[in-house]
Amino acid sequence: RKEVEQDPGPFNVPEGATVAFNCTYSNSASQSFFWYRQDCRKEPKLLMSVYSSGNEDGRFTAQLNRASQYISLLIRDSKLSDSATYLCVVNRGGGSNYKLTFGKGTLLTVNP
Amino acid sequence: GAGVSQSPSNKVTEKGKDVELRCDPISGHTALYWYRQRLGQGLEFLIYFQGNSAPDKSGLPSDRFSAERTGESVSTLTIQRTQQEDSAVYLCASSPYYQETQYFGPGTRLLVL
Numbered sequence: 001r002k003e004v005e006q007d008p009g010p011f012n013v014p015e016g017a018t019v020a021f022n023c024t025y026s027n028s029a030s031q032s033f034f035w036y037r038q039d040c041r042k043e044p045k046l047l048m049s050v051y052s053s054g055n056e057d058g059r060f061t062a063q064l065n066r067a068s069q070y071i072s073l074l075i076r077d078s079k080l081s082d083s084a085t086y087l088c089v090v091n092r093g094g095g096s097n098y099k100l101t102f103g104k105g106t107l108l109t110v111n112p
Numbered sequence: 113g114a115g116v117s118q119s120p121s122n123k124v125t126e127k128g129k130d131v132e133l134r135c136d137p138i139s140g141h142t143a144l145y146w147y148r149q150r151l152g153q154g155l156e157f158l159i160y161f162q163g164n165s166a167p168d169k170s171g172l173p174s175d176r177f178s179a180e181r182t183g184e185s186v187s188t189l190t191i192q193r194t195q196q197e198d199s200a201v202y203l204c205a206s207s208p209y210y211q212e213t214q215y216f217g218p219g220t221r222l223l224v225l
Contacts, residue, residue, distance in 0.1 A: 004154070032212050043203060043216035044155070087154070091212060098143065098162070100214065102155040 003027060004103035006088050011108045017078050021106045023071040023088030033064055034089040035073050038105060044087055047073075078110045114138065116217035118204050124223045125194055133189045133220045137206030144187050145205045145214060146179055155203065161187060163209075194224045 006023045013019050025033075033050035048055065050062040050071055061074040071088055085105035092099040117136045125131050137144050146158040157171040161181040172178070176194075181187035191198055201221050205214035 034212075043218050045216065046213050049213075098160055098210075098212070099157060099168075100212070101157075102147075104152075104154040 003101045004088055004090050006103040006106050008104060009107040011106065012111060013078055013108070014111050015078055015080060017110075018074065018076045019078060019108060021073045021086050021088075023103055025069050025071070025090045027090065027093060027101075028069065029093035030090045031093045032091040033071050034100075035062060036087040036089055036102070037084045038087055039084045044102070047086070080110050080112060083108055083110045116204055116206050116215055118217040118220050120220060121218065122221045124225065126225055127196060128193055130190065130192045131194055131222065133202050133222070135187045135189070135204030135217060137184070137187070137204070138215055140208065141206035141215070142184050142209045143207045144181055146187070146189050147203045147205065148200045149203060149219075150200045158189070196224050198222060199224045
């Protein structure tokens with residue numbers, strides 16, 4: 001099983017749609033979880049951290065299920081500017097908290 | 113404030129040549145990371161520096177790869193005797209002391225012919 005696995009997509013959705021991305025991770029020692037976004041030919045940027053209780057930031061909601069080792073990101077009311085690759089990121093834990101493992105990303109295209 | 117900067121932004125080299133990539137972290141950030149991102153792939157961890165501690169080099173793919181950092185300033189990633197499989201985007205990131213959020217530079221796109 002890969003350390004961090006994501007559906008590569010692409011997801012093509014119309015503006016205003018709700019879209020959900022899923023991610024699974026294999027390292028049960030992982031303690032911190034993030035979603036980054038990466039625009040085409042740009043560097044990754046932190047979108048949001050993911051907390052055990054779930055958290056929301058505007059149109060974005062992240063959920064964590066430690067028992068299933070599963071993370072999700074929900075985007076409501078999609079905008080054209082949401083088009084990007086969404087990277088699921090997990091820390092290694094176990095004394096290597098500074099090491100982050102990046103998924104390959106899920107490509108989202110929001111169409112007018 | 114200024115973000116992470118990297119130079120050059122693009123580098124084309126011939127197989128067998130050495131290349132040097134530079135990263136300027138955000139001022140005051142003690143941690144610095146190098147990653148490699150091949151086309152269509154995820155980020156691969158290469159090396160981690162934290163202040164004056166010994167770096168974690170566990171991600172370097174071969175002894176042709178090395179990196180240096182003096183204190184909490186500039187870092188240089190050197191690839192000796194480049195191979196075509198070294199072609200990738202090399203990303204540098206920095207973070208404040210023992211915080212996990214990483215701030216990335218724009219990357220250096222390396223093409224080995």
